Amino acid sequence: MENNSEEWKEVRARVDTLSNSVFLLAGGAITLSSTALFNVKGSSFSDVIPSVSCLAFYSWYSLLASITLFVLLKAHLLLQAYSRLNSAKYYSSTRITNRIGWFIGLAGTVSLTTGLILLVVVANRVLNA
Numbered sequence: 058m059e060n061n062s063e064e065w066k067e068v069r070a071r072v073d074t075l076s077n078s079v080f081l082l083a084g085g086a087i088t089l090s091s092t093a094l095f096n097v098k099g100s101s102f103s104d105v106i107p108s109v110s111c112l113a114f115y116s117w118y119s120l121l122a123s124i125t126l127f128v129l130l131k132a133h134l135l136l137q138a139y140s141r142l143n144s145a146k147y148y149s150s151t152r153i154t155n156r157i158g159w160f161i162g163l164a165g166t167v168s169l170t171t172g173l174i175l176l177v178v179v180a181n182r183v184l185n186a
Contacts, residue, residue, distance in 0.1 A: 116172045
């Protein structure tokens with residue numbers, strides 16, 4: 058039981074680190090890209106805005122989804138830890154809850170990657186206009 062507890066703490070610390078990185082990357086990307094697009098809107102590149110605004114919105118929603126999914130993952134891990142500690146006789150199988158956690162984490166990672174790739178495409182189209 059002691060070894061399992063130490064492994065759980067290590068996994069929790071890694072998820073916290075990854076989640077904090079996602080919050081920083083996604084939040085920063087949304088802020089910087091929206092500021093940049095609003096600044097471009099009033100410049101000579103204003104004819105580019107309609108063609109990239111849809112992609113920018115999709116990227117922002119994708120980045121927002123990644124933030125939301127990682128908050129959900131943190132909540133899931135807290136509930137899972139609470140269940141493991143306080144309801145050991147009712148919480149016997151970790152297979153389902155672990156799979157749910159993996160699904161949420163992978164979906165958040167895919168969402169973050171998709172959002173960042175879309176931002177690169179938007180930046181490329183604006184710079185090549």
